[in-house]
Amino acid sequence: MSEIPKALQDFKPTEASARTELQKRRDRWFRFLCLAVGCSSVAILFLLLVSIAYQGTSSLNSNFLSASHDPENPAQAGMYPSIVGSVILCVLCAITSLPIGVAAAIYLEEFQPRNRWLKRFHGLVQLNIANLAGVPSVVYGLLGLTLFVYMFQLFGKLEQNQVSGVDFWGVQRYYQFVAVDDLSVIMVPLGESREPTLKIQTPRPAFDTLLVPIDLHVWDPATPRPSDPEVLRRTVRKGDVGAAVEIYSWYYFRLPFGPSLLAAALTLSLVILPIVVIASQEALRAVPSSLREASAGMGATRWQTTQQVTLPAALPGVMTGAILAMGRAIGEAAPVFVVLGGNIAKRSGPEHLMDSCVTMPILIFAWADNPVEQYRQLAAAAIIVLVALLLVMNSFAIYLRGRT
């Protein structure tokens, strides 16, 4: 007969059941602890949203959404320029970062090499993207400052408020005159001249403020004044001095970019590039390989497979990742702050690519940093708008994800 195992020999039922009870009790406590900690994160979210809503709802009205920052009167201040700025910035950022990010993800997922050296390269790119995602966004901001704003000072030093650099296209210079009727403004093109002012003596080609060509009439004060109001509108007094003004088209381009919308958008697109790549990779990985094999079996090349089978199948996932990345871009403050500076005094949205720009997080930061209590309440109201926008974007992303 075999021996009874030692554990069974000195088996004491009461002790064993007491031990089991203890274990069970511990388990219950642990479970309770886990639940409490899990719930506390929900509670924190709730507390955060409620406290900000409590602070902000009183200043949230239609004037707040349509006015711009007012340094003297917080009651009249609003956030319209920052909403426009954030949206335009986000669109530009999407245009620049999505194609590159998705292409890099396709290369990493769909074109995995068999060659040993290319495999190494692959691993390096993969590790590199993971590391890029961990680089603090303020460092990206400094990269944008050096690379886009100052361009390593290749175009000469950029002083504050003073632009030196090379204009490429999209800028027209005019001398501005007030017509004899004191109401209309007449623009005379600069031509080859570099003078800051022009003293008008003879008729020149001219335009009105809408840049429609007009027939300029120069009136010598020694002769009788024309009486027809239609003529007066395009008449300037002989010897008047007009100052040079610059009119920018939306595609105005210069190097270096300076603290501009384009520099901020490019910097932000660098910040979200790794996020786009990682999200797109995950979406592509989720496509079952049987689809790819079926396509390959029909004789398609790898790119044909990607273009016609894998990418359409992964599109909802890629879109989800893209929207989440855009949400990140809209909320990102540090790199934009480094590139554009903390100036929030702009009264309109950006008007051309080289225009300065206010974004919502920058505005919130400036208001929250303001010692005046009323501006802090405005910051809370701006946070409500920003978080609402983000919630809409994210729920759209979750809806897209649910459809796959």
Next chain:
Amino acid sequence: MNRRLPIPNALQSKRYRATGSARRSERVVVALLMTCALGTVALSVLIVLMLLWESWSFFSSEHVSMTQFLFGIRWTALEVREVDKVEFGIWPLLSGTLRVTGIAMLIAWPMGLITAIYLSEFASNRVRRILKPSLEILAGIPTVVFGYFAVLLISPGLQWFSPSFDTFNATSAGIAVGILCLPLVCSLAEDALSAVPTSLREAVYSLGGTRMNTALSVVVPSALSGVISAMLLAFSRALGETMVVALAAGTLATFTLDPRQQSQTMTGFIVEMLKSDLEYGTVQYYSLFGVALALFVITFGMTLLGQLIRRRYREVYQ
């Protein structure tokens, strides 16, 4: 009867393309895609080059010595205007960063890990449907909002608790950063925990283990590499966090262990320097690139370590 089958549509239209042209365009496309992938590598190279190039202007200045930078305990780049009297010692900023990050990790690590354990081991579907979206919303909230929250609620709360806290202090910033990192730790750790196969859990149950035994003695140790890498990634995220500390941690660079005092961090200093009216080109201005280089080296090291741990020590189960 011998009926002829109709020719399929696809063959009737005869719109096939030569395989040769497809292969040629394939090569062009692969080259393009590879350029994009190379672009991401170029981005890293650019970051490193930019930091080295700009901080060279700082370190090569006669007013700066490397020993003083690495071991000095006074940082007066913003307070003192005369360039030969300014002291550049990184330790006040570094200690400020470490204080804030330490407090943040005291919150984010345990809470994130326990929430992850709860989600992967205990949570019913109903609880999960509340908890997961809340964490996702929390992860999507912009950092500047957490900074505002710290100033609005956490700091007055701490002062009510003990009046010895400054208005701007390391603790309130640290708590806000901790809340910010919580979803990151939680989602990465949960991924790692749920990758542990059910068979291991079932083995523990069959030996009479409770859920707590399973979670603490089997699931967490098996997923340890993933959990640690999640913690390191959160650590490096907290080191680089900017807007929260710029709003809530104060503007005084202090070399102390007291979490109730103001503590300017490295990122906070970068923001303050850009806000100040110091000209581009002065030694004080370039000092921000020296600080950024130090920050980059530390965070890059942390992220790399996290990635390597996750890859090398990952236990793969079939």
